[in-house]
Amino acid sequence: MTVQSSILSPDDLYLFHRGQLFQAYRTFGAHILEQEGVRGVRFAVWAPHARQVGVAGGFNEWRGERHPLERIGSTGVWAGFIPGLTEGAAYKYEIVGGDGSTRLKADPFAFRSELRPSTASIVSDLGRYEWADEAWRTRKREDPPYERPMFVYEAHLGSWRMDAPEQFRSYRELADELVDYVGSMGFTHIELLPLAEHPLDRSWGYQATGYYAATSRYGPPEGLQTLVDRCHRKGIGVILDWVPGHFCKDDHGLRLFDGTPLYEPADSRIAEKPQWGTLAFDFAKPEVQSFLISNAMFWLDVFHIDGLRVDAVASMIDLHFDKPPGLRACNRHGGTEHLEALEWLRKLNETVFLHYPDTLMMAEDSSAWPGVTAPTYLGGLGFNYKWNMGWMNDSLRYMETDPIERSARHSLLTFSMLYAFSENYVLPLSHDEVVHGKRSLLNKMPGAYEDKFANLRLFYGYWMAHPGKKLLFMGGEFGQFDEWKDAAGLDWPLLRYPLHDALRRYMKDLLGLYAAEPALWEQDHSPEGFEWIDADNAEQSVLSFIRKSRDGRRVLIVVCNFSRRHYPVFRIGVPTSANHCIIFNSDSEGYGGSGCRMPRRIKAVRTPLHGRPFSLELPLPALSALVLEPERIAAE
Known part of the structure; x- marks a missing residue:
C-alpha cells in the first residue's frame, strides 16, 4: 500500500533547519488528523542521509517498504499519511542508510513508547486532557519565585513506594499518594527524576531514547498530566530533571539515526561521553537545536511542567570534562570551552523565558563557570537558578567529621558565604549524595544512634537558615538509614521507630517555620x-x-x-x-x-x-x- 503524500508547512521546515522551530513536535512525529476526508496518521521524520524511509508496524507485518514515506524536496525530511491508522498503533521507522544498511528506529518525536524491553513508538494524542490548574498558573505568573519560599522534594517515581520488584505505582496512583504526602509535609515543589523514555531502569532516566515520550513504566502519558494537574491544585510546583547533554547508544535510539552521525557530532572526541557510555548532542546543528529546545517547550506546553533542572551542565560546556587524553578536543580558538553548547544554553533560556517567563530553569553545574544565572545580555548563561554543589560538598564533609575534630574544619561551613550571592543558588541534598557507597544522610552523621539523629536535625536547621532555596531527596525527611536502593521502595517501616518518626515531625515543623518566616527566603539572593x-x-x-x-x-x-x-x-x-x-x-x-x-x-x-x-x-x-x-x- 502506498502512503499518501502529506504536505508539511514550508515555513516550519525553514525554521527547523535554522534552529528556530521551537514547537517542532507539532510538525514531526506521528499525528492523528484528517486528510481529504479520511482519518489517519501523518508521519514526519528528519533523516537527510537516508536512501529510503518507511513506517513499519504490526499493521504491515513490520515491513516498512509497504508504507514508504516521501522525501520533501532537499530538506532531508520524510513525510506521509497512512489512512485508517488509529491511536495505539505501534510503529518504527525503517531507514535504509546511505551505505545500504537497514535500521528500525523509534520515532525521535514519539509521544509514547512501548513498555521496556519492547522499544516501538506508539501513536498517541496528548491533546485531550482537560486541565484544572488555571488558578495555579495565574498565581505563578503574578508571584515570581525569587522572593518566595522554595523547598523541593526530589523523587524517583519508581522507588518512592514499591510493593515488589518492578511493581511500580502508576502516575494516577502517585497523583494521590505522593502529592498528598508532599502537601502534608509542606514542601513547595516536587522535582521528578527524568521521565523521558529510557531502556534501563538503573539509569534512573538519565540515559534516554524517547525525549518526547513520558516513560510507560508508570502508565500512559495522560496519567502524568493528571499527576501534574493535581500537584497544581494542591499548590505544589513540578520540576522535571531534563537531560539535553547526552543520550544512550541503544540501536533503536538516536545513535547513527540515518546511518550517519546525525544527532551526535561526527567528531568522536566531542561525541563520546566515556563516563556514562553515551553520546553528546551536536549543538552546532540547527536541527538538533530545534529538536532540543522544542523538547523543553514540549514539557512546559503539554505537561504544564513548572521548571526544568538541566542535568550535567559542566559536562556540556567543557570539551575535556572527564575525558581521557585521546578524546580531548579544543575549540576553534584553542580553548576547552564548548562554544556551541554555551550558545545553545543561552538560546534555550532566552526561548523558554520568552514564552514562559515564570519558569524555573535550574543548572546542575559543578563547574566554576561565572554568570550561570546572569542574563544572557550581560554574557551570562541565562538560568535563573544554579545548584550550589560547593556548599553541598563542603557542608557534608564537615558534618561527616567527628565533632571533636570539627574546629579544624570550621571554614567548610563559613566559606559558602563568600560567594552565596554570586548566583541564585539552590542548596541541594540530592539523590547523588545517597548512592554508590556514599551512605544515606543519616548514616553520614558521626556518633552513636542518637547522635546521628541529633547531628542530622542540627544540619537541617543550619541548612534551612542558610541563604538559598532548598532541595531534599526523598527519604531524607524521615532518616532513611540505608542509602537509596533504586530497585526497592523507601524504608517506610522505619516510621514505626520513635526517632525516625520524630525526625519526620521535625522536618514537617521545620518546613512550617520556613514557609511562615519571610526572613528565611525573601532575601535569599541579596x-x-x-x-x-x-x-x-x-x-x-x-x-x-x-x-x-x-x-x-x-x-x-x-x-x-x-x-x-x-x-x-x-x-x-x-x-x-x-x-x-x-x-x-x-x-x-x-x-x-x-x-x-x-x-x-x-x-x-x-x-x-x-x-x-x-x-x-x-x-x-x-x-x-x-x-x-x-x-x-x-x-x-
Missing part, C-alpha cells in the same frame, strides 16, 4: 538579608547569624552548636535591647532531643559583643540549632 553575628568561633564549633525579611520587620537569630558540648551559658551579641524568644529548637524532646530546659524569654543586656550594642545569654544544648526572634516581633 546580602542585605544575612549578617554574621560570629562566624569565627571555631574553638567551640558554634555559628551565629541573622536573617532578615525585605522590609526589615522580620528578624531571626540563628545559633548552631556543632560540638558535643552543652553550654549552660552562651553569650551572643544582638542588635536590639528586646527580649528574645526561642521559636525553634532542634533539641526539643518532641523531636528526639535531650529536652534541655530552655527559658521562655531571654533578656538582652547592654553589654556589647560581636560588634553589637547588646548581648544575651542562653543555654546552648549540644548538637543543636536554635532560632530566636525579638519579642516585639514575636508578639506581632
Whole structure:
C-alpha cells in the first residue's frame, strides 16, 4: 500500500533547519488528523542521509517498504499519511542508510513508547486532557519565585513506594499518594527524576531514547498530566530533571539515526561521553537545536511542567570534562570551552523565558563557570537558578567529621558565604549524595544512634537558615538509614521507630517555620538579608547569624552548636535591647532531643559583643540549632 503524500508547512521546515522551530513536535512525529476526508496518521521524520524511509508496524507485518514515506524536496525530511491508522498503533521507522544498511528506529518525536524491553513508538494524542490548574498558573505568573519560599522534594517515581520488584505505582496512583504526602509535609515543589523514555531502569532516566515520550513504566502519558494537574491544585510546583547533554547508544535510539552521525557530532572526541557510555548532542546543528529546545517547550506546553533542572551542565560546556587524553578536543580558538553548547544554553533560556517567563530553569553545574544565572545580555548563561554543589560538598564533609575534630574544619561551613550571592543558588541534598557507597544522610552523621539523629536535625536547621532555596531527596525527611536502593521502595517501616518518626515531625515543623518566616527566603539572593553575628568561633564549633525579611520587620537569630558540648551559658551579641524568644529548637524532646530546659524569654543586656550594642545569654544544648526572634516581633 502506498502512503499518501502529506504536505508539511514550508515555513516550519525553514525554521527547523535554522534552529528556530521551537514547537517542532507539532510538525514531526506521528499525528492523528484528517486528510481529504479520511482519518489517519501523518508521519514526519528528519533523516537527510537516508536512501529510503518507511513506517513499519504490526499493521504491515513490520515491513516498512509497504508504507514508504516521501522525501520533501532537499530538506532531508520524510513525510506521509497512512489512512485508517488509529491511536495505539505501534510503529518504527525503517531507514535504509546511505551505505545500504537497514535500521528500525523509534520515532525521535514519539509521544509514547512501548513498555521496556519492547522499544516501538506508539501513536498517541496528548491533546485531550482537560486541565484544572488555571488558578495555579495565574498565581505563578503574578508571584515570581525569587522572593518566595522554595523547598523541593526530589523523587524517583519508581522507588518512592514499591510493593515488589518492578511493581511500580502508576502516575494516577502517585497523583494521590505522593502529592498528598508532599502537601502534608509542606514542601513547595516536587522535582521528578527524568521521565523521558529510557531502556534501563538503573539509569534512573538519565540515559534516554524517547525525549518526547513520558516513560510507560508508570502508565500512559495522560496519567502524568493528571499527576501534574493535581500537584497544581494542591499548590505544589513540578520540576522535571531534563537531560539535553547526552543520550544512550541503544540501536533503536538516536545513535547513527540515518546511518550517519546525525544527532551526535561526527567528531568522536566531542561525541563520546566515556563516563556514562553515551553520546553528546551536536549543538552546532540547527536541527538538533530545534529538536532540543522544542523538547523543553514540549514539557512546559503539554505537561504544564513548572521548571526544568538541566542535568550535567559542566559536562556540556567543557570539551575535556572527564575525558581521557585521546578524546580531548579544543575549540576553534584553542580553548576547552564548548562554544556551541554555551550558545545553545543561552538560546534555550532566552526561548523558554520568552514564552514562559515564570519558569524555573535550574543548572546542575559543578563547574566554576561565572554568570550561570546572569542574563544572557550581560554574557551570562541565562538560568535563573544554579545548584550550589560547593556548599553541598563542603557542608557534608564537615558534618561527616567527628565533632571533636570539627574546629579544624570550621571554614567548610563559613566559606559558602563568600560567594552565596554570586548566583541564585539552590542548596541541594540530592539523590547523588545517597548512592554508590556514599551512605544515606543519616548514616553520614558521626556518633552513636542518637547522635546521628541529633547531628542530622542540627544540619537541617543550619541548612534551612542558610541563604538559598532548598532541595531534599526523598527519604531524607524521615532518616532513611540505608542509602537509596533504586530497585526497592523507601524504608517506610522505619516510621514505626520513635526517632525516625520524630525526625519526620521535625522536618514537617521545620518546613512550617520556613514557609511562615519571610526572613528565611525573601532575601535569599541579596546580602542585605544575612549578617554574621560570629562566624569565627571555631574553638567551640558554634555559628551565629541573622536573617532578615525585605522590609526589615522580620528578624531571626540563628545559633548552631556543632560540638558535643552543652553550654549552660552562651553569650551572643544582638542588635536590639528586646527580649528574645526561642521559636525553634532542634533539641526539643518532641523531636528526639535531650529536652534541655530552655527559658521562655531571654533578656538582652547592654553589654556589647560581636560588634553589637547588646548581648544575651542562653543555654546552648549540644548538637543543636536554635532560632530566636525579638519579642516585639514575636508578639506581632
